[in-house]
Amino acid sequence: MEEAHLTDRAPVFAILGHPNEGKSSVVATLAEDDSVRISPTPGETLKCLEYPVSIDGVEVIRFIDTPGFQQPRHTLAWMQNFEGPEANCISEFIRTHQNNPDFSHECELLGPVADGAGIIFVADGSRPVRQTDAVEMEILRLTALPRLVVINPKDESDLTYLADWKAHARKYFNTIRIFDAQRATYAERIELLESLKMIDPDWQAALTYVIDAFKQDWHQRIAETANIIMGLVETAAGHLVKKTCRDFSRMDQVKRELAEKYRADIQHMEQAAHKRIRKRFKHNIFNLELPPRSILNEDLFSSRTWKVLGLNRWQLATAAGAGGGLIGANIDLALAGLSFGVFTALGGAIGAGSAALGTDRMARTKILGLPVGRVKIRVGPIQNDQMLFVIIDRALIYFSHVINWAHSRRDQPQPPANAAAEEKSGYTTTWEGGLKQAGRRFFRAVRKGHTQRIEELKPRMIEAITTQLNNISNE
Numbered sequence: 005m006e007e008a009h010l011t012d013r014a015p016v017f018a019i020l021g022h023p024n025e026g027k028s029s030v031v032a033t034l035a036e037d038d039s040v041r042i043s044p045t046p047g048e049t050l051k052c053l054e055y056p057v058s059i060d061g062v063e064v065i066r067f068i069d070t071p072g073f074q075q076p077r078h079t080l081a082w083m084q085n086f087e088g089p090e091a092n093c094i095s096e097f098i099r100t101h102q103n104n105p106d107f108s109h110e111c112e113l114l115g116p117v118a119d120g121a122g123i124i125f126v127a128d129g130s131r132p133v134r135q136t137d138a139v140e141m142e143i144l145r146l147t148a149l150p151r152l153v154v155i156n157p158k159d160e161s162d163l164t165y166l167a168d169w170k171a172h173a174r175k176y177f178n179t180i181r182i183f184d185a186q187r188a189t190y191a192e193r194i195e196l197l198e199s200l201k202m203i204d205p206d207w208q209a210a211l212t213y214v215i216d217a218f219k220q221d222w223h224q225r226i227a228e229t230a231n232i233i234m235g236l237v238e239t240a241a242g243h244l245v246k247k248t249c250r251d252f253s254r255m256d257q258v259k260r261e262l263a264e265k266y267r268a269d270i271q272h273m274e275q276a277a278h279k280r281i282r283k284r285f286k287h288n289i290f291n292l293e294l295p296p297r298s299i300l301n302e303d304l305f306s307s308r309t310w311k312v313l314g315l316n317r318w319q320l321a322t323a324a325g326a327g328g329g330l331i332g333a334n335i336d337l338a339l340a341g342l343s344f345g346v347f348t349a350l351g352g353a354i355g356a357g358s359a360a361l362g363t364d365r366m367a368r369t370k371i372l373g374l375p376v377g378r379v380k381i382r383v384g385p386i387q388n389d390q391m392l393f394v395i396i397d398r399a400l401i402y403f404s405h406v407i408n409w410a411h412s413r414r415d416q417p418q419p420p421a422n423a424a425a426e427e428k429s430g431y432t433t434t435w436e437g438g439l440k441q442a443g444r445r446f447f448r449a450v451r452k453g454h455t456q457r458i459e460e461l462k463p464r465m466i467e468a469i470t471t472q473l474n475n476i477s478n479e
Contacts, residue, residue, distance in 0.1 A: 016066045017066070023072030049069055070112065070113035093146065094147055117149060122200065151203070226470060228284055243269060244382055262382075271304050285407060389444045392443070442461060
């Protein structure tokens with residue numbers, strides 16, 4: 005982001021309104037800050053709390069969460085009877101009432117307004133307009149400051165009163181926005197900032213700078229997410245675990261232990277990558293709850309995961325036995341540290357517990373007339389390319405959940421808009437044949453450790469994933 009500043013300080017907006025109307029939710033979502041305290045109990049916010057938004061270490065905008073109005077009628081009466089200069093009305097009200105506990109909320113919430121903060125008034129559009137709402141809106145009109153009303157329907161299923169709210173709000177505010185703080189997307193946050201830009205000509209330059217900074221930051225997050233996903237795929241594609249077994253009677257047990265460790269390793273890699281994606285989109289405090297139907301609730305190696313994310317019937321049959329055919333495993337017979345290159349694919353035997361070679365037969369095996377002294381068992385790397393596309397798909401699906409999880413959410417999310425499609429296939433199933441083939445070549449290069457080939461193929465894979473991430477964020 006450019007270091008040049010268009011104003012001496014970042015724009016400041018005070019979020020005002022009646023108690024329990026969703027002010028804190030609006031702040032949390034606009035500031036992308038899940039540390040904002042959100043409570044269903046009215047009157048929880050007693051003091052103004054500031055939430056600066058910084059990008060690359062530079063503060064670009066600041067939002068202030070304020071207490072709700074407590075004495076709006078008395079406040080309006082005082083302001084209507086004020087005979088001094090209009091510009092001094094708010095500061096004089098605070099000076100006059102600052103020691104009166106009955107007006108502590110009004111003095112506190114009007115403090116940022118007296119300092120020149122822009123006004124964002126929040127109203128719950130799922131309830132009727134009340135007389136006290138009109139009083140509060142008139143107070144803010146009398147400030148003569150730039151102001152916008154956010155109609156935040158706390159109950160999205162009931163929009164009966166929305167038209168009435170719009171009609172009343174037009175009398176008092178420069179701009180009206182419908183903004184569901186708990187479901188707002190990135191695009192809707194940008195649209196709200198665009199609306200703020202139009203409130204006052206003096207703010208346009210500063211808010212244009214803010215919006216550009218937000219967009220640049222979003223593109224940077226997309227690029228970093230693509231690299232996180234590529235790092236996960238590259239690490240998973242080349243991963244293997246192995247162990248030497250000197251006791252043939254324990255061979256099945258060692259196979260199972262290695263298969264379990266392998267699956268645990270890959271799933272840990274996936275979880276770590278998903279956590280990094282979540283953190284990049286500023287979800288730091290609360291665990292992001294996945295929709296009940298999300299395929300991410302399934303084990304990475306479950307048959308449902310494979311079926312939903314693109315494995316066909318033949319591939320599913322090959323993958324029988326908890327992942328053996330997908331992973332790939334070998335027995336290496338060796339003597340005195342010298343490998344004789346005898347490899348037997350275990351395939352579906354891993355996890356299913358059956359041996360590709362019987363223990364007695366293995367014990368009797370001789371090479372060059374000598375008894376075999378030990379067995380090296382190796383699990384990995386992943387042999388079925390589709391499994392790596394599954395890992396990409398799951399990361400893309402996780403990204404779709406993250407970017408649609410507003411920072412004000414504290415409840416169970418609903419399935420994303422593409423949930424129905426998600427139940428049928430993954431995103432990579434739509435990739436054209438040439439791109440899928442490039443992916444397979446990349447996976448093979450990783451498995452073989454061909455560094456030069458990996459670097460040649462990686463840019464196209466990153467480009468494909470970046471394009472998919474942008475498509476998801478624009479849905």
